[in-house]
Amino acid sequence: MRVLITGASRGIGLELARQCVARGEQVFAGARNPETAHELQRLAKLYDLTVISLDVTDEDSIAAAVNTVSTKTDALDVLINNAAINPETPAYETFGELQAEAVLQVLHTNTVAPLIVAQAFMDLLSKGANPRLINISSDMGSIAGRSYGGSHSYCMSKAALNMASRGLAHDLRRRNVIVIALDPGWVQTDMGGASASLTPHESVSGILRVIDSLTLKDSGKYYDYRGGQHQW
Numbered sequence: 284m285r286v287l288i289t290g291a292s293r294g295i296g297l298e299l300a301r302q303c304v305a306r307g308e309q310v311f312a313g314a315r316n317p318e319t320a321h322e323l324q325r326l327a328k329l330y331d332l333t334v335i336s337l338d339v340t341d342e343d344s345i346a347a348a349v350n351t352v353s354t355k356t357d358a359l360d361v362l363i364n365n366a367a368i369n370p371e372t373p374a375y376e377t378f379g380e381l382q383a384e385a386v387l388q389v390l391h392t393n394t395v396a397p398l399i400v401a402q403a404f405m406d407l408l409s410k411g412a413n414p415r416l417i418n419i420s421s422d423m424g425s426i427a428g429r430s431y432g433g434s435h436s437y438c439m440s441k442a443a444l445n446m447a448s449r450g451l452a453h454d455l456r457r458r459n460v461i462v463i464a465l466d467p468g469w470v471q472t473d474m475g476g477a478s479a480s481l482t483p484h485e486s487v488s489g490i491l492r493v494i495d496s497l498t499l500k501d502s503g504k505y506y507d508y509r510g511g512q513h514q515w
């Protein structure tokens with residue numbers, strides 16, 4: 284399997300890279316600062332892993348990444364849009380304190396960038412075997428599950444990513460590309476925090492089981508890492 288993972292420098296993206304190479308997959312690991320992505324550099328020496336410079340909010344960086352990947356493969360089987368941000372200053376997420384620039388930055392990274400990245404890599408992905416576009420979402424993107432306030436930009440960004448995933452599933456069906464939104468669960472990473480319920484290993488093991496099982500009839504669905512479906 285030829286896999287491209289965005290935001291692979293740490294957290295869930297790094298664990299995805301680790302588990303994929305351990306399975307023998309060919310991995311393209313996107314990192315916005317490859318020179319400081321030491322664990323990826325170590326994996327690159329041991330396995331079939333290429334560290335790709337990729338800032339998902341920078342269209343020049345995306346174009347350069349497509350060129351780099353194209354020199355190493357003529358197709359991708361799986362593209363995982365994993366990179367995302369969650370504002371570090373909670374005040375910016377509180378109604379009354381919201382700042383447009385901060386909200387737009389979250390929407391750019393978490394919603395617009397996955398669409399633009401998917402578009403840029405689509406020629407490679409649509410040539411893959413059982414091609415799959417995996418948009419890493421969150422249960423916080425569920426409108427039906429929104430029984431709390433706050434976290435406005437992050438929740439909006441993931442709800443909109445869910446909508447994009449559903450629309451792309453239709454756009455890409457004629458090219459046989461499967462598109463899903465996938466919630467990794469609450470995971471012990473910089474974003475999830477130390478008290479999260481899952482280790483990265485547990486979450487990613489589940490994510491890979493879901494990815495392995497996908498067929499075209501799953502396209503346009505909103506799964507969690509255990510293979511259950513979320514309400515939109």
Ligand SMILES: NC(=O)c1ccc[n+]([C@@H]2O[C@H](COP(=O)([O-])OP(=O)(O)OC[C@H]3O[C@@H](n4cnc5c(N)ncnc54)[C@H](OP(=O)(O)O)[C@@H]3O)[C@@H](O)[C@H]2O)c1
Binds near residue numbers: 295338
């Ligand atoms: N952890 C959870 O509990 C949880 C729950 C639900 C959903 N998720 C989702 O799971 C995914 C991974 O989250 P995580 O917990 O692993 O987060 P994390 O530990 O904060 O890691 C985020 C990753 O995204 C990268 N990134 C951020 N902005 C980027 C950009 N503009 N271009 C390229 N890469 C960028 C970061 O790179 P740098 O190292 O360069 O900053 C880092 O590799 C995200 O989509 C997140 O929303 C996580």
